[in-house]
């Protein structure tokens with residue numbers, strides 16, 4: 001029997017629940033030798049800001065036990081170059097593209113969303129709210145329920161496309177933030193972004209990253225991400241996109257069973273650039289072997 | 305110039321220690337060896353969660369069907385590599401990055417390798433010998449001591465070989481850059497790989513003597529293929545409208561020195 005892998009995020013029908021995470025998949029093209037981009041549920045491109053950003057000084061990445069720290073500093077080509085150069089290239093791949101956006105003010109998020117609203121290739125907008133709000137003393141939008149709600153409401157008014165709010169795990173109560181963005185019309189929630197961490201070189205006594213602190217990702221963060229996905233899925237009615245350390249089919253299944261509608265592969269793309277495509281086939285085979293006909297039969301099927 | 309990249313399940317053919325902490329690994333990898341250019345690198349997979357990420361290594365030697373890596377044991381990943389044995393399968397991602405571009409018009413090539421920077425120079429020297437049999441080639445190798453002057457026997461037939469050591473245990477007692485300084489030629493093309501301070505001195509000598517100089521950089525890498533933006537290196541001075549950073553894995557690892565350091 002044919003296996004139904006499709007899932008929905010608002011009006012957007014995904015071919016399957018396997019997506020790739022922002023900042024770990026370039027603009028897609030880098031991976032085309034290894035993955036047929038149009039076979040994935042969706043690809044999320046590197047976060048885009050209004051103006052190009054140079055990013056942080058090196059070293060920007062360092063490996064830690066079962067994971068890595070990064071302080072890329074949101075280097076990106078900027079909105080104008082993204083629309084001129086990257087959108088036409090992405091259109092050719094026939095991939096379903098999600099654009100991850102970032103800003104240091106509500107107005108910046110609004111302006112980027114409005115510009116992307118005209119682009120057919122863009123199936124949804126993922127809003128990275130882990131960035132500091134420069135006007136509010138640099139507190140990250142995503143660490144305050146009120147500010148998270150305001151960004152959600154602002155971008156909501158600028159587009160009819162599905163809006164995915166990407167939550168930061170660096171908070172005391174993730175459910176509070178999730179409910180706040182649900183209340184302002186988010187279409188879906190993706191989580192988690194990286195956890196703030198650091199590493200020190202004991203010989204030089206200097207931080208291993210030039211930025212001193214950076215975002216932890218990879219298998220090390222998976223149990224924490226899974227717990228947060230479970231909590232948010234239990235407390236809201238929105239589709240959830242699970243992210244955090246996913247590296248194998250077992251990991252994908254755990255997140256789906258915990259309540260994720262879809263998942264994103266991040267750091268694991270670096271270890272195996274072909275992984276996302278392999279997981280689509282792996283998921284299909286798994287369902288077939290289990291006598292299931294649709295991935296939806298698995299979603300949120302956790303027994304507690 | 306990025307050539308086709310593959311993930312290849314290579315078969316380990318040999319993995320031996322050739323000097324204290326220095327090992328040489330040969331891998332059957334026809335998919336990569338068939339298209340690799342000197343100066344390009346591979347990301348070697350360690351197939352576990354810790355160490356997690358692939359590790360970058362220059363291609364030291366390349367035949368029709370195999371590539372050789374020359375590596376120093378410095379941490380978790382290279383320690384694990386040193387324990388691998390034939391006929392183990394090893395996942396390689398490559399060939400990656402932009403390699404050296406040997407000048408076709410140059411009458412004389414000079415290869416300057418310091419420490420582990422010697423690694424990519426053997427592939428380059430062989431390539432130049434094959435593609436330009438009549439061109440003059442000088443090879444300058446430097447290391448802290450005699451043991452660090454790797455692969456001398458392989459280099460010897462490929463050009464005029466000169467060596468320098470910090471402790472004077474072989475060749476010139478001093479830096480390899482002094483050997484370069486002593487060369488009296490008008491037209492020469494220089495290729496270098498080694499510790500950053502050494503390469504900066506080499507580039508400065510080349511600038512003064514009006515020799516073109518290509519340098520091979522390293523940086524911490526997560527992906528090796530332009531996706532993570534982790535491998536940024538700052539340019540010393542910027543021309544107008546230039547970006548502040550280059551990315552070693554996709555803009556390099558080989559750069560014209562004048563692009564980085566003016």
Ligand SMILES: Cc1cc2nc3c(=O)[nH]c(=O)nc-3n(C[C@H](O)[C@H](O)[C@H](O)COP(=O)(O)OP(=O)(O)OC[C@H]3O[C@@H](n4cnc5c(N)ncnc54)[C@H](O)[C@@H]3O)c2cc1C
Nearest residue numbers: 359360361362374375376378379380381382423522523524
């Ligand atoms: C393009 C490129 C080509 C390279 N070619 C060679 C080669 O031919 N032979 C060789 O021996 N090494 C080469 N290196 C360096 C090699 O990748 C590192 O030595 C290796 O990744 C260390 O892994 P580890 O797990 O053993 O060390 P880790 O435990 O990760 O680190 C141990 C120490 O090595 C340093 N280190 C880690 N990664 C790098 C890196 N990418 N560059 C420099 N220092 C690093 C760390 O800061 C730390 O001090 C190359 C690096 C690059 C970027």
Ligand SMILES: Cc1cc2nc3c(=O)[nH]c(=O)nc-3n(C[C@H](O)[C@H](O)[C@H](O)COP(=O)(O)O)c2cc1C
Nearest residue numbers: 021022023047128192193217218244245246266267
């Ligand atoms: C190098 C790197 C760059 C990233 N850049 C972004 C980004 O621009 N925007 C964003 O929302 N998340 C970014 N992330 C976070 C990932 O999308 C993902 O949420 C996180 O890495 C956790 O997933 P993982 O453990 O599977 O990597 C980045 C992560 C890494 C490792």
Ligand code: FES
Nearest residue numbers: 528530533535553
């Ligand atoms: S190592 Fe990832 S972009 Fe260079």
